[in-house]
Amino acid sequence: MKKVFLSLLLASFLNAGELNIAAAANISYPLEELKAAFNEKYPDIKLVINTGASGGFNSQIKNGADFDVFLAANMDFATDLENLTKNKATSYAKGRLLLFAPKKDANLKGLENASCIAIANPKTAPYGKAATEVLAKVKNSNKIIQATSIAATLSQTINACEYGFIAASSKAELLKLGYKDENMLLVDENLHEPILQGMIIVKNSEDAKKFYDFILSDEAKAIFNKYGYE
CATH class of the missing domain: 3.40.190.10 (Periplasmic binding protein-like II)
Structure with missing residues (x-):
């Protein structure tokens, strides 16, 4: 019985994921609430969130920075990474x-x-x-x-x-x-031109897809709306 418990504990530890998120500085305010809501759904996935200028993150990702998902402040910096990541960028919010x-x-x-x-x-x-x-x-x-x-x-x-x-x-x-x-x-x-904020998965994984889908969910949209996004 003890061996079974230890095996389950080890399996749980090994399955616990960590996601490195690069996020535009302008979404710093809703991020804590988004993080809490995501972790309610997926308590075993640890989010490591880095905030800064979208152009800087775009350059870092091109140079091999270890990010799983990129939340940019516009579509351009996200779509610019489509060839590199082999993924499609999508808009997750409209900023004002x-x-x-x-x-x-x-x-x-x-x-x-x-x-x-x-x-x-x-x-x-x-x-x-x-x-x-x-x-x-x-x-x-x-x-x-x-x-x-x-x-x-x-x-x-x-x-x-x-x-x-x-x-x-x-x-x-x-x-x-x-x-x-x-x-x-x-x-x-x-x-000014619309500020459509773009997101792209940088490194494919089940956990990255879960986070990506969550950011596009109605729950996340409601949180963004509270902070002035459309």
Whole structure:
């Protein structure tokens, strides 16, 4: 009996999986809730989540980085890996761009005389690219500072800039920090290309497919919706 118990315990240990997830920084806010919901369904799969700029993860994966699933901030960085992974990328959420003004009411007209406008690097961060598209269509002071990521853009805006373009998923956290609805403006989607966020399985496995399917589930969609995604 003891041997049977030990054999079952060993089998359980060997079957316990670990998934390395590369995730765009803008989904940092819903990630903990998504992780908890996934682990309720699959308690034996450990998620190791890394967040950062999508362009950086794209380069790392091309250079052999050990990720199982990639959740990018746009479709381009995911579809760019289709030939390498032999898998298809799909959209898991639609993001929204937010104009944040920590010390005043946020409005696009105010950009005309802004002392500093923070955006994420448009080459590696899709929300930065969307911000440049907006700035090309509205009058602004051209006093633009590029941060390395969408997370760094938020920090730059709070500490040094009059305005910043960030992910709408940041709104709930900003409200908790004491900022008001008036400090934030959801940017008109007609001013930039849609921010369709893409996902791709980098390394095929049953556990990777379970995570992929979960992110596309109604349960995950409801969590994304809570954080401003569509």
